[in-house]
Amino acid sequence: MDLPPRPELFDFHGVSMIPCFTDNWENYQNFQARPDDILIATYPKAGTTWVSYILDLLYFRESLEDRQTTIPIYERVPFLEICVPGLFSGKDQVDNLTTSPRLIKTHLPVQFVPKSFWEQNCRIVYVARNAKDSVVSFFHFDRMNKAQPEPGDWSSYLKRFMDGKMVFGSWYEHVKGWWEKQKSHPNILYLFYEDLIENTEEELDKLCSFLGLSPSSESKKQVMEKALFDNMKNNKMANGSADAVLDFKISPFMRKGKVGDWKNHFTVQQNEQFSEDYDKKMKDTDLQFRTVL
Template sequence: MEFNMNTNTELSLRPPLIDFHGISMIRHFTDNWENIQNFQARPDDILIATYPKAGTTWVSYILDLLYFGQTDPDRQTSLPIYERVPFLETNFHVFRSGTELAEKLTTTPRLIKTHLPVQLVPKSFWEKDCKVVYVSRNSKDNAVSYFHFDRMNKAHPEPGDWNNFLQRFMDGKMVFGSWYDHVTGWWEKKQTNSNIYYMFYEDMIEDLGRELDRLCSFLGLSPSVEEKERVSVGTQFDNMKNNSMVNYSAIPVMDFKVSPFMRKKNEQFDEDYKKKMKNTTLQFRTVV
């Protein structure tokens, strides 16, 4: 991916939050909306969906290795993850949009990622009965990770201090909206759609081998013991952190001097959580 450094100043200007169909967003994810909604999925596409900072890159890399780690090993060292697994709604103007990158994919299946809440996903993914892998992470760890991400990601609004950020998180005034609505919206959709596989970040931390087996079962894959070991080792935290093809260090908008991309008011938060999650069967654990 080539960056136009002359227009790179656009990426350094932190954008304001906007209201978009009732969801807090930024223009980098809405400017290409017609092409996003008209995106034509294929039946064998796999959509990787998460709320931001819930394990998107981890699962993207796992799937890429499962499908192409042996058949096309060169792609692991020659193509950054954001070209192998395009971020559908991105449109930063200084490089190709997510829809363009996805349309140009020559792989089968095409692996595509999104942070969109379930109601905004392009209809063709449902019409083509595509498989969807959704990854969720408990709210507290998700909020902390999102805070550090926003500190270093100049393409997102200024996070402010932790207390203000946490209040915005509780209020859903985040890019891609409310964590509560996102995780429960996808959970409810899963109840009536067998093509959605709902994963938990905490389960992956606890036993990645077990979760790999479950994921492969959902996808109809039967990797050998050696292949699964290769995937497990390749996607370990330290290996990903030091891999320039998956740690996003090549993107100028990421300021790694502030916070690396990969990184490991309590009573008020707990009360808010109980209130907003009381009517769902979805349950999280904070401590593994």
């Protein structure tokens, strides 16, 4: 399959975007959510696939066994705003889901979320990951994902991240926007990638309690086992290998799944500049991240 050239970023209502996430704008803004829909929201590369997979296992592990082995995760948990005209649209995929609840993924900043999610009081799981690991993960993802803008070299990419010139906009605005929203919306559960890594079981309990699920300890153990990074990395239905735009010769889609890999990328000077800039951008929020465990 011949892939089109890599897209260019453009400003869309104050947020950097690319056409495949804005071409279907009217359509997905008018999306009709159902009260039992569950939205999984993240800035890119914050464990979206991991949490999608965990939720899918919690809800459908027993009732639909073949689902786990025959349907890629991106079809089980469609990506609402993605649209490749003439090929597919995430919104259509969601509309065609036969499961209940419908699990839906988005990377939209909070102000872009279709209003029916708020009107229906849907439950939303937001996962945030520290900025340093986010930019490293995003860099490797953009290198291997031909549907993303050309990443360039690491130092220019890091500068772009600090300037918020990324697909889905500024990491700083994204995590802060959702953080403020959850203060007035009890139907948003705000999780941290670092907590999920450090204490998966505790975070899983938090998720279950938020969703009103009470799996047996045996079921929980099975979910945690299947959702281990190495097990997912070797699972063709979860590791992105079924996706034609991803070039695994450059980098795996599921690379390391660790906290602190940024130390292998940032120079001392880059780290100092980044931290100084970070403190300025985050001084207006009580949101706190850990960059090492």
